[in-house]
Amino acid sequence: MKISIARPRVLRPDGVMLRLFAVLLAALPPLALAAGPAECAPQDGLKPICGLHQPGDLEALPDGRHLLVTQMNMGNTTFGVSWKPGQLTRVDGASGERVPAYPRPGALVRSNPRKGWGDPACPEEIGSALSPGGLHLSRRNDGVWQVLVVNHGVRESVEFFELGRDGLQWRGCVVAPPTSLLGDVAALPGGAFAATNMIDGHRLDLVARIGAVVARGEDTGFVLTWAPGAGWKQIPGSGGTLPKGIQSDSDGRHVYYSVGGLRAEVRKVVVATGAQVATAPGLQAERLSWDGRRLLATGFEGPYRADVCGKVAGHCPAPFHVTALDSSTLATTRLFRQDGTALEGATVAVPQGKRWFLGSFISRHILSIPRP
Template sequence: MQMINLERKKAMQIFFRPAICICRLLISICAILLLGACAQDNKLGHAADDCESFGELRVVCGVQAPEDLALLPDASGLLLSEYGGMQGSGGRISLFDIDSETVHVLYDADSANDLKLAQNAWGELGCEQAGEFSPHGFDLARRPGGRWQLLVVNHAERESIEFFELYPGAAGDWQLAWRGCVLAPGNVALNDVAATGSGFVVSQMSSKSRFKTLWSFMLGRDNSKLWRWTLERGLDAIDGLDGVGFNGVASDNAGKRFFINAWGEGKLLVYDRISKKLTHEVALPHGDNSTWDAASPGKLLVASQRGSLFSMARCVSKHNTNCATPFDITEFDTRDMQHKILFRSDGQYFGGGTTAVRVKDTLYIGSFTGQRLLIAPVGYGTQSL
């Protein structure tokens, strides 16, 4: 009987093999055509070197794809994650001074100071500092002892989470020191990270296979997990927490909850760390990064794109130009799950927004493409909503 079943299985595989191959070929062709069409779509957006203001909107030029932002502890400026791509390098962590609107590099792969001589004190034993650097999502938070820690997802050379300490230098200016790292499993593609007090959680957006990623997004198949790390237990996937295209993640350590933007599902998921269950699923189109609003405790600012998977994919191949995909910045109240749009862009002047920080009545907005940081008033584009 077992032989018969094996023969049947083998026959079915042979029968369906041509269809599977054809499907794979068609999807690959579609992906190539979509990516190749990027040049036509992006001609609608402003050029990467367009530094002129547009009504109430203005930009700071000379920054490389500021995919994630964080407000400094003294609110004097922002940390920028200057994204180098999923397989790239040449990224950096920079500091944007709000008063002077100038940018200077705090860390990159070519740093020639004591950053390269630092020892692994906070991360996984045996994890060595990478020779290349391409940051993605990051999170600035205090460690239990009070020191400021910056956790950074790094794609260059390996998938890893890098630990940095942010501290004031002798002249009072902010400095970064590398403090360790944690390596991710070989085939995962990470996206964002959030400190938990005893460690961190990090979102896996997909696998590293482009074909599998495109296939899973198109069919709505689970391809993502949330991983949790502590020094005692190491890095483990959280059981039962799977989805499509997990992107930004935030941790409410007082309320013992995680907030996960399931980009491929159009939802914001709320996970209770005590019951180990999802407690809420809130409709949110293509949520990217979330940042805690320093001015409004308990509220998150969530960047969400209003374009399709294909429009975003077309922007990937034009990394240095404006992605003309419309987007919103939404204020999400984690206490009652209510949310409202604070900013809306049609994408033409500045599109593909991935992150936002509010300082008084001003929003600072970054994107995974282009060479600009957007500065906009709260409420822009929402008058007709």
């Protein structure tokens, strides 16, 4: 049996992926590489839950009390950018108690793949090499709770976990196409999923001029689907600038995803054909989530400004918003806005009970706010 080793995945200067990521950092706040300490004190009913590291995505767990939080742990080295070992953490929304969900300290990696959970060619359990990005919780056809996690550690992949009484159990994975840089993931029926691919690394012409491409709002990536027996496919017409957040509807017929840059918007498309059903133009969204029947978009208030976010190393005090979108028309309603002092680099808002919990790509805490 192979055992995953906790070693960072390094993007070296002569690699295509380092050039891709260097440009991505030029288009996004570079601070994700060095999350500095942020103020972690309550203000005006806004309550931080401290002691986390780059908690970029959250899911509310079915018990109505806990959250599953990603801690990606992106860093830099002498040789370039690396994804260091991170963690999935269970957080008590009421008390703030934090418990490692995967990997668990001292637990042996016992690869236990399950048929129908990911690609049978998945090389091994990710174990302590996990560096989690996007996160999605759903219920499979047999009623079992499934957690999908975008992973950047050692391999670029989507990892499959089963959520049960004993916590998270690894069940399989799907390795991403070469040179992909995945942003987020959403489950589809039958063990399938959709994922945003922020940059198309196969296009070397795009890579060579990608800084200018991003600045002009041209396409850099697209949305992919993966299904058992069918493998990876690109959704037609899904190209956009740095596609990031993604969600699916209850029957998996549609996906909603966000693109950034000058032509930032949220789109609703038909998975099978790529036909565009609706758009929310001008809306910046790092991640998307659900609040009952409404879609929630969280991100910067207006275009990203490098002179504000990134002026001081380890900080991103830019205003952010949480906006509700009608699931049919994508008509928008602004629900919450903050100047960035309570949470820097906000990415996602997740309802749990009478409060919402907000994640961040840079901070060392998540934020609890009264439910609007």
